Amino acid sequence: MELIEGLLTRRSIRKYQDKPIKKEIIEEIIKAAQYSPSAHNRQPWEFLVIDDKKFLAELRHIQRWTSFAQDAACVIIVCGDMEKSFSRNKDDEKWSFVDVDCAIATQSLMLAAWAKGIGSCYCGAAPMQKIVDSLKENLKLPDNIRPFAIVPLGYPAETPKQPEDRYHPEKIHWGNW
Ligand SMILES: Cc1cc2nc3c(=O)[nH]c(=O)nc-3n(C[C@H](O)[C@H](O)[C@H](O)COP(=O)(O)O)c2cc1C
Numbered sequence: 001m002e003l004i005e006g007l008l009t010r011r012s013i014r015k016y017q018d019k020p021i022k023k024e025i026i027e028e029i030i031k032a033a034q035y036s037p038s039a040h041n042r043q044p045w046e047f048l049v050i051d052d053k054k055f056l057a058e059l060r061h062i063q064r065w066t067s068f069a070q071d072a073a074c075v076i077i078v079c080g081d082m083e084k085s086f087s088r089n090k091d092d093e094k095w096s097f098v099d100v101d102c103a104i105a106t107q108s109l110m111l112a113a114w115a116k117g118i119g120s121c122y123c124g125a126a127p128m129q130k131i132v133d134s135l136k137e138n139l140k141l142p143d144n145i146r147p148f149a150i151v152p153l154g155y156p157a158e159t160p161k162q163p164e165d166r167y168h169p170e171k172i173h174w175g176n177w
Contacts, residue, residue: 001114001115006111006114007111008162009114009162010110010114011160011162012120012121012160013119013120013121013154013156013160014068014121014152014158015068015156015158016068016071016073016152016155016157017154017155017156017157019073019154019155020051020073021073021074021118021153021154021155025116025118026074026076026153028112028116029109029113029116029118029153030047030049031112032109032115033045033047033078033105033109033112034105035108036104036105036107036108037104038086038097038101038104038105039086039097039100039101040086040097042084042085042086042097042101043084043101044080044081044082044084044097044098044101044102045078045079045080045081045101045102045105046079046080046145047076047077047078047079047109048076048077048139048141048147049074049075050074050076050077051073051074053070055075056069056070056071056074056075057070059075059150062131062134062135062138063123063124063125063128063131063134063135063150065123065124066123066150066152068121068152069123069150071154072153073153073154073155074152074153074154075150075151075153076109076151076153077125077135077147077148077149077150077151078102078105078106078147078148078149078150079102079145079146079147080098080099080101080102080126080145080146080148081098081144081145082098082144082145082146083144085097085098085101098148099126099146102126102146102148102149106122106148106149106151107122109151110151118153118154118155118156119153119155119156119158120151120152120153121151121152122149122151123150123151123152124149124150125149126147126148126149131147132146135150
């Protein structure tokens with residue numbers, strides 16, 4: 001699939017065929033995500049792939065807008081490593097690029113999936129602290145690992161209407177505001 005076509009046609013897919021995704025394809029998708037840009041090239045991402053049906057069905061108790069994940073082939077929890085990310089933790093300066101880097105990797109992951117005919121939907125975790133904490137506890141994540149996004153994946157069983165209202169030329173400011 002041509003890149004611009006993929007960008008324009010990717011839609012959130014929330015209905016899935018009952019069909020597994022081959023491990024090699026998941027690996028290819030995650031490989032594409034790992035080629036994303038990151039602050040200071042720290043590549044602070046980690047990818048937890050879960051296809052356990054019980055977990056998929058119970059995920060909605062952790063993040064309430066993920067009920068459709070129960071029919072997904074798997075979910076990928078995109079996580080950030082707080083120790084690897086480009087960050088500062090001084091009295092006068094506290095920041096981390098971890099969420100920015102993970103967001104970019106998540107978009108790359110979804111676009112790579114779409115290029116393989118696989119539907120996905122970004123489901124937010126960070127910065128919702130209760131959901132971050134709950135995922136950390138349920139998945140027994142190490143202290144330095146921040147669950148950032150939940151991405152259910154599956155072969156689509158729906159074809160969402162393409163939006164007609166996305167392009168707003170007035171949001172482009174040429175030269176000055
Ligand atoms: C940060 C973020 C969090 C989101 N969380 C959810 C979610 O929890 N559940 C869900 O069904 N969709 C979620 N979405 C998907 C949006 O609803 C979707 O991207 C938006 O409606 C635009 O539709 P499109 O992805 O088909 O272009 C989220 C998207 C983003 C970027």
